[in-house]
Amino acid sequence: MVATRSRRLARAALVTAALATLAACASVSPDGGMVPVVSRVSLELGKDTAKIVTPADAAAAQSRVRLILARPLTADGAVQIALLNNRGLQAGYNALGVSEADYVEASLPPSPTVSLERVAGSGDLDVERRLIADLLQLLTLPRRARIAETEFRAAQQKAIAATFRTAAEARRAWIRAVAARETVGFLETARASAGAAAELTRKLGETGASTKLDQARSGALYAEVSTELAEARLETAKEREALTRQLGLWGRDADFKLPGRLPGLPKLKPQGDVEAVALSRRVDIIADRLELDALAQGYGLTEQTRAISMLEVTGIANRARSAEGEKANPKGFEVAVQIPIFDFGKARSARARETYMGAVNRLLEKAVNARSEAREAYQTWRGRHDIARSYQARVLPLRRTISEESMLRYNGMLVDAFELLTNARENVASNVAAIRAKRDFFIADVDFQAALIGGGAPASATSAAVASASPASASAASPH
Incomplete structure (x- = not known):
């Protein structure tokens, strides 16, 4: 009677655990979990x-990339190409797919173990069949599935952050490349x-109308501007290649055209509480919050299973035959419980607690x-705008006025060539500084x-933070 009741209880536990797994799977x-990524990128960018x-x-x-490249590349076009063609970003999306696979795997019930034992000798035959299931894994499956789902949602936020970062880097690269090209054009x-x-000046010197000093000064200005132009051309080639790498272009696609100059300065729009906006919208903070939630759930699971690390239920069916022809078919079950008698789970609990507080x-x-x-x-945004606007509205107009007046005074023989060359050199410096501003x-x-x-932090920093949290989270969530 007692054995029959025990078998019924074991079967009920197995059925209950099996039903619980159906909802957790x-x-x-x-698309590998890309829906939130696509929608957030479309909304923000x-x-x-x-x-x-x-x-x-x-x-x-590729067809869309080449359609964009058919015309001079704009900043928005560069961002769009990077989002479609940057292989580093695609690798980040592959990592998101891996995270989804981990989530799906965590939501599946553990596979049972089947063993078959056959012993024969002296006319006797003994066959034992065992079906072993980890009941603790089955009972905690819904909780572990929720933890894995939270971690997957955090991975989606990290994929969004990687997309924002790629877009920002592509736009910066385009700005630098076009600014370098504009500098070359001016020089x-x-x-x-x-x-x-x-x-x-050289021809005037041949007639005696220009001194040797004036000829040397004029030649020096030409040499200095030529050297600065050579430097600017090197910088242009460097920045163009940086943009090419960011866009993931090669072959004939790398022969894209860039505008000759940056667009004009926009009017600044009033901004609200930038701190509140950053805290509510930054995807890296959202991802960290989700990871913290997963760690909290894992910590709770560790506390629940700290006294039992393994609970296995084994169904046993034997078939025996003796030399005299007698047969026996006994059946039963076996329950195995692993208890951490040396620390009662204190080490796992302490590890989970410290990991959670660290997060x-x-x-x-x-x-x-x-x-x-x-x-x-x-x-910085406001200050840079004020500086650039000052160059456009005050410095460059004054420089043009100085150049025009100096030329008039030089033609009227009121100033010498030295002052004219000095003004020309200062005019070059001001225009280059205005482009850089x-x-x-x-x-x-x-x-x-x-x-x-979000998306402003380098990829290495994000990866390091993930690496520091993920193993501990997995350890905290596992009941073993």
């Missing part, structure tokens, strides 16, 4: 991103003017840093947006 999605899986996906992406014009002035402190640190980064990015503002604008929505 998940399946791999066709107004751009499309896609995971390239099949040759058809690759062909569609080419300046060198042509300096060359004409040097040639005129709490990292999240608090990131929240404090995010506030400061948002304020700094906003101040405008470049710095547009880069500050990218940095400001990254400080508000």
